[in-house]
Amino acid sequence: MSNDVKNNRIVSNDITAQNRPQTTFKSNLDLPDVDTCMARLALVSQQKSASAIMRWLGLPPSTHSNWKRRNSVNYDRVVEGLLRHNVSLDWFFAPSTDLFYPNVSSVVSETGTEYQSNEAVTLTLKALEHVEPIMQHYKVEMTEQNRQIMAETFLKRRGDGMLLDTALRQVAIALATAQGNAEG
Template identity: 40%
Template sequence: MSNDAKINTTQGPQKSNVEMLNMDEVIARLKLYFGNESTASLMRRLGIPKSTYGNWKKRKTISYDYLVQGLLQAGVSLDWFFAPRQQLNYPRPSELHLNEPIVLHYQPSSDTEEVLKATAEIKPFLQRYNLPETTRNQQLLVDTYLASRADHIGIDFALNQIALALSWAPETTEPE
């Protein structure tokens, strides 16, 4: 008898040295990011059906494919969610083994959309604190908005703090 029978058998899942989050930890991380919402509301935010969450509870295991898809759709960093205190390595373009060279350049549509979205998000803060829409004020709030997206600082908190600080500072005239 050949060894083909052993080669073609289905292999069980391999054990990993990395501890994955359990159900309680997943809910705690989601509440940390989205606020103290009900579990059903958190699942809706991620597009996870009630039946899927019910299965997770019953089996006491999580289907990470649904969770990862939901986190990505919601714009939540997987690094932050799954490995908040781990130093992860991000390869430089020169370290990647590619057949074609990577073209690193400004992507106008993506970058412009991000800045326009940030500008729309900060306008209510300018209005709330009766701040003029000066270049300086908008730039400060947009920079903070974009930084908070990268660092996962609560955006409302960061923008409130800066808008409040701007409302206290005497406005200097600046050329537009």
């Protein structure tokens, strides 16, 4: 069996290996079933039929009937299609989970004489740009603590929304801060 390297991946030239059905990955995670997967794909793709959704993913239209027959979704193909369309995997696989995002952007690296911009700083400035006019409109005091709460809330959003639990926690933090300021 010979292999070729394409896009930094080793691609097998073994035709039998390419045509062999993929083994089902057994996981303890609660991944979406076929119907849930299709419902989420219909939402994000804005397609009505299963065959149109499959084409949107870049898959043959018959893929859906294969999934239904096997009662199993080929998630790696779904991931490839979602990423190709810049759709958040968080939204698809964990829509009601407030996930942890490690802060790996705090490391500054050099490229020649230029420094790469720190993504965390850029995101914080964008958040402040958005929240400060809201704070001014509602006459919220421009303290560092208030700015921080508002910026954190902005950064915890998912698309145009926020998980209810996350929103309630942020409101509780804001209320506790306001009560502390009113009492102190």
